[in-house]
Amino acid sequence: MTQTDQKTTHFGFQEVPEAEKAGRVQGVFGSVASKYDVMNDAMSMGIHRIWKDAMMDWLAPRPNTRLLDVAGGTGDISFRYLKRAGQAHATVCDLTEPMLVAGRQRAEAAAMADSLDWVVGDAMKLPFADNTFDVYTISFGIRNVTRPQEALNEAYRVLRPGGRLMVLEFSQIPNDLMQKVYDLYSFNIIPKMGQVIANDRDSYQYLVESIRKFPDQDTFLNMVKQAGFANAKYRNLTMGIACLHSGWKV
Numbered sequence: 049m050t051q052t053d054q055k056t057t058h059f060g061f062q063e064v065p066e067a068e069k070a071g072r073v074q075g076v077f078g079s080v081a082s083k084y085d086v087m088n089d090a091m092s093m094g095i096h097r098i099w100k101d102a103m104m105d106w107l108a109p110r111p112n113t114r115l116l117d118v119a120g121g122t123g124d125i126s127f128r129y130l131k132r133a134g135q136a137h138a139t140v141c142d143l144t145e146p147m148l149v150a151g152r153q154r155a156e157a158a159a160m161a162d163s164l165d166w167v168v169g170d171a172m173k174l175p176f177a178d179n180t181f182d183v184y185t186i187s188f189g190i191r192n193v194t195r196p197q198e199a200l201n202e203a204y205r206v207l208r209p210g211g212r213l214m215v216l217e218f219s220q221i222p223n224d225l226m227q228k229v230y231d232l233y234s235f236n237i238i239p240k241m242g243q244v245i246a247n248d249r250d251s252y253q254y255l256v257e258s259i260r261k262f263p264d265q266d267t268f269l270n271m272v273k274q275a276g277f278a279n280a281k282y283r284n285l286t287m288g289i290a291c292l293h294s295g296w297k298v
């Protein structure tokens with residue numbers, strides 16, 4: 049048995065061997081893929097759209113750029129990026145093929161398939177050469193990655209000098225009372241919605257638990273800096289329920 053096999057990590061509130069986490073995460077997203085977009089709107093009451101638009105506002109996509117959208121799932125971020133940039137190219141990379149399949153169907157329906165590639169791959173070991181992309185995004189993905197620092201290091205590697213990182217992720221609400229109200233909603237309502245809409249309570253129980261296990265804004269900012277990114281900053285969204293982190297490869 050190697051050292052990696054013996055190490056453990058969290059999968060929601062469960063402690064699991066590190067080597068098992070990616071397979072479990074794939075199980076969750078493979079199971080929810082066909083209902084993923086509907087559930088996103090239901091769980092967040094549509095607010096995820098506002099957060100993703102805020103991400104685009106800060107990112108300010110430019111024409112003729114190459115985006116790598118890691119943990120890109122059904123392509124929400126890439127579609128927004130391409131619409132804002134005009135002429136650009138997006139590569140959606142994700143561990144879970146059924147999420148990409150659902151995304152590709154959306155791209156075909158929106159006549160955007162020519163501007164997109166869909167690649168199965170792991171954020172911790174990206175199948176791309178150094179210095180390839182102008183922009184790297186990861187939206188509601190990095191908290192599912194077994195070793196998030198390795199994903200950030202990979203982001204730095206595949207970005208070209210002058211390239212930009214932007215992470216959208218759930219975060220921690222700095223106000224205790226608001227955090228309690230939010231916990232009541234997320235732990236009591238979201239798994240029930242998962243049961244009713246996607247017939248999958250366990251996957252949505254994992255999703256809310258994984259939010260609690262993710263580092264707070266400042267801890268994650270330090271991880272972004274540790275990967276080598278300069279001018280690293282964050283902006284809270286909706287009181288810190290979600291957060292954007294930005295950094296530059298100089």
Ligand SMILES: C[S@@+](CC[C@H](N)C(=O)[O-])C[C@H]1O[C@@H](n2cnc3c(N)ncnc32)[C@H](O)[C@@H]1O
Pocket residue numbers: 070073074077118119120121122123124125141142143144147169170171172186187188189192193194
């Ligand atoms: C909550 S979805 C986010 C999808 C999309 N980015 C969005 O914002 O709607 C999380 C995605 O992360 C993917 N994922 C989890 N771990 C990953 C990893 N290590 N490498 C690549 N993708 C991963 C899952 O397969 C899933 O599609």
